[in-house]
Amino acid sequence: MRKGIVIALTAALIGSGIWGYQQYRQNIEHNIYLENQFQRMFYDMIVDVENIQVALAKIMVTGTPRQNVMLFTDIMHLSYDAQEKLSQLPIEHSHVSRTQKFLSQVGDFSMALARKNLDGKPLNQKEMDTLEELHNYSNYLSQQLIALQNQIAEKGVKIGELRKKANKKLDQANKNIIATSFVNLEEKMQEYPELIYDGPFSEHLRRKKPKLTGGPIPKEAILKIAEAFVDDGIKYDARVLGDMDDTRMPSYVISLQPKQGGAESEISMAVTKTGGKVVWMLDHRDIGEARISEEQGIQIAQNFLKKQGYDNMIPTYSVQYDGQMVINFAYQQDDVVVYPDLIKVKVGLDQGKIVGFEAEGYLSNHFERKITPPQISAEEAREKISMNAEVSEPRLAIIPTEGGDEVLCYEFKARFKQDTFLIYINANTGDEQKILQVIIKDEGVLML
Incomplete structure (x- = not known):
């Protein structure tokens, strides 16, 4: 009887050991996968910043509005992609907030200037001077990120380990290499020129006072x-x-x-x-x-x-x-x-x-708006949309403009073949104010 118990316990211990080893191996493989993902994101972000710097340099020498539009569009997409990669890295927000803001503003500033070129308006000297400064800062950012990448490779620091706070020795190494590097970057990035333009990330919009009511709370x-x-x-x-x-x-x-x-x-x-x-x-x-x-x-x-x-x-x-x-x-x-x-x-x-x-x-x-009746009818607004699209009944909506104003629109849901769009027609002028494509996925609904 006792021999049987010993055999059973031995088998259980062996089984437990095998299971524990499998869990250990899976954990290692998972950490390797995450680290590879973080390293790829970091590398892709550096490539984006380098390409932003190159595109800004090209704008300094090109003279055609058509080429400017193409370059500004590239910069916009690269900036937003770099910002997304940076936000996914396990780095404290306070260490990268100004860098994220810089990327956001470069992207949105580029979009505003692309639209200006599309309207046939040339860039003025002040805008060119601002672009030159942004080019210099993007060049600095690119060089610092490349230097940081080299330090990470030389010291063998794993970006994914930044999420683990238990390893004090590792924390200290990361603090000295990654955190300090980004803090130094942040100090430099706060000096880039203030951007005043017609866009949602404009400085003058961020200075708008929120509509909070009430007094100070202890x-x-x-x-x-x-x-x-x-x-x-x-x-x-x-x-x-x-x-x-x-x-x-x-x-x-x-x-x-x-x-x-x-x-x-x-x-x-x-x-x-x-x-x-x-x-x-x-x-x-x-x-x-x-x-x-x-x-x-x-x-x-x-x-x-x-x-x-x-x-x-x-x-x-x-x-x-x-x-x-x-x-x-x-x-x-x-x-x-x-x-x-x-x-x-x-x-x-x-x-x-x-x-x-x-x-x-x-x-x-938020505040209670004084909403005036629309100047055009829903039927007149519908005429602004292609007859090839299947259009549902509209509803009135107030949407923000990129300059921080608000405009009353008719919101139409339109379907063309397999694609669905939301089309906003200005309820006072009849102009097409905005169009969004509705992307329906398993995880939900996205607007582009």
Whole structure:
């Protein structure tokens, strides 16, 4: 009997060892895969920045508007692609925020100048001087990124390991090589010229005062606001991690730690110092397999917004990925969809809980508009759309312009063969204001 027990225990230990080794190997393979992905993203970002620098240099010597449009279009796509790659790397946001802003503004500035060339307007000397400065900064950024890549290769630092905070020795190495390099970059990038132009990332738009109401809120009240916002039946210890004063809406960054362990995880959020409004919230827990439907997710998000005092919010489109769903909600006034007043809500489809929230658009723009009747009829607006397209009944919508204004439009959903578009016709002038292609994928609906 005892011999049989020994044999069984031995077999169990061997089986457990084999299973543990397999898990160990899978973990290694997964880490290698992630590291290869991060290295590829970093390399692709450097290539994008190098190409931005080259395209800006070409603009310095070309004299034809047609060639300028092609170059500006290339710069726009390269800038946005580089920014996307940078945002996916496991690097603290505070270490790359100005670099991301630089890439965003270069891309949008290029788009604005491309449209100017398409309208037959030549670039003036001030714009050429600005482009030359941007070229110099992109050249500097390219050289610094290449130098950093060489250091990473020489020191054997793995970019993916930046996510692991337990290894103090590794943290120190990363701090000295990667973090310090990006901090130095940030200091240099803040000196690039201020961009004033007709685009959504323009400096003069960022200086617009948000439409926040109310007085200053003390820290103690801010913590209670944070706890009440979550209100998921879990007891949390709330504390202020720091201030965000160099933003359009100065805020406190709050951490909510569950008082008892278990499956619960930390929640972080930013709450405005004026008015005590939650700008964003993120639950850091791992999301499991989706168990609830898209319709249920939308309803959960809508109920959450009503509970938080956000009435008359309607879902516009959504994206699903990794067991979670992000729904964009727009404000509706007098049956008019007001797209600038936007709130994003993320729902974990495994438990049906709110795991993300972002309301900067709403807090920046929301007010009760005086909406005047349109100057043209829906039928007249419909005539502006190709007769080859199948067009649904329109609805009125207010959309933002790239210069920060707002315009009342008829929103048409149009289908041509297998493609679907949203077409916005100015309700006062009859001009085509904007057109978006609707891309329907398994994970949701995207607009391009």
